[in-house]
Amino acid sequence: MRIATYNVEWFANLFDDAGALLDDGGWSGRQDVTREDQIAALAQVFRAIDADAVMVIEAPDSSRHRDGALALANFAALAGIRAREVLIGYPNDTQQEIMLLYDPDVMSARHDPVGFETGKKGSRNPPRFDSTFRIDLDIDATEDLITFSKPPLEAAIETAQGGFRMIGAHVKSKAPHGARNRDDMMRLAIANRRKQLAQCIWLRARVTHHLEEGDPLILAGDLNDGPGLDEFEELFGRSGVEVILGSDLPDEMQLYDPHAARALQSRIAAQPATARFYLRDENRYLSALLDYLMVCPLMRPRASDWRIWHPFDDPACWRNDTLCKALLTASDHFPVTVQLAAQD
Template identity: 25%
Template structure:
């Protein structure tokens, strides 16, 4: 049996830290400003690395990783703590990709510690047709960012698999005429709902029932760009992306658990009070730059064959010394790292 600290983190435009892809993997010069923030490349590298050193994870799933595996490896080679193996699922034409890094100098993993299963040519993640709004017309959907699919091989205990996701953003941060704004908001939610439904129907359900995989524990995690409940657009679609991804109440034995929900107090669970859970905080330009808080980063897990194997979920808004991550490492990310303890049987 192994106890592993598993961290999911949207590290926000990691590609900004590196030179152009027409040369070997290298960092931007220290003093150069990054494209998507006011910070320098060194400020962002230092703050991202500082968070990871303090959290001290065994395994990190990275959302908004760079465009190349070599760049992700270069970053983890230079965080100043441990020896890491990094891998990444590239997506054609994308500068935001999903990656993973495993610390291999602690004796907690076999060699190799992970095996990435290529999804570039996996038909389950190809463009697909789906009727998301019950009008009997199928719309074409696609995954802008190919999911990351890996098997993790601990030194002790059973291997498990991870599906890392970054679904379509629903954010609209430019000014539009209101009818156009609502049209685009509806379209983005259709995309999220379509992607989540397709992953559930074509990947998760077969995984949990096929004899080749049903006994391999599974974590599905990432930036889903959706939280529990239905907003105004989702009410018209009669569906929520995260709830569609987790499964249907009519097949409870095949529903995925949600680690952050498990960590709520019993009173909060009973009332479905999610107000204490938020994984990102941002200024909303549509509403006078009011800060909005959303729960969009999720760690889901299969409930069979292992029981209670993903536990102690936490949103790391503060560092171990009690200081706020947004103050101590203000150039790190607009998302908070989510950590869980993974207990392999």
């Protein structure tokens, strides 16, 4: 069984309000990429990875007027992929949903939130992901009220070989919009980074709950964070990825992702990358490790062949010129996959 996570940039722009694909020459949200070109590229990428389940990050938006799950199902039909059923958790207001595409011939999936609801006052005990978490991240003795703009998807999955859980997450630190000067920019950036770290602590609490319950678990998605990624890591002591992995905890409480492990081993060596962004001001590309497939100790013996479908770093992708171009056209992120062997 192959599990994937894939952040698709501006996926929502490829559909009309009825969920039909806008397969035409109009511009997509991607720079210099038409909608028909992005749709064709995405179809090719999804067919190439041929996953049994794909955690789609930045999936088409859902609202009173738009059905993102229908839109994604329409894309799956056009692409002709096995993963054609759609699971959505909590819709959000950002036009970037988290959805699971899966093969109904291989598995069933349902959204199964853990925790309790809170009001706006929140709770110090980690609540449901669509609620409010109270946490003090600094020394001012004042608790912060933390919410997710994109509440994680909690999927309970059943297969013929047994069940497991998947958490799909998109954790993001906002840019310091509204800053009037450099000091103001730094203050806002640190505040936003603190919120991102709090969200990772919240995610880690849910991971700990499942590990204590003995639940097989995969955490998938875009964490917009990684060891050594920015200057604030030294200020806070560790990255959000390290928090979620449980790097300072006993082995039986840690998650594992080989790309994260490699990045943690040496921060001056070449790092794996799952995303590639063009920096207009610097006229160059920046590569970053942002997307992860983390498995719990129970699932680690079954997990193998983690792969970043990078058009330049993966030899098979590089040798396939058509796939290489499709990966660059489809999104600024690249899919990550892992193979799961059947249970004994």
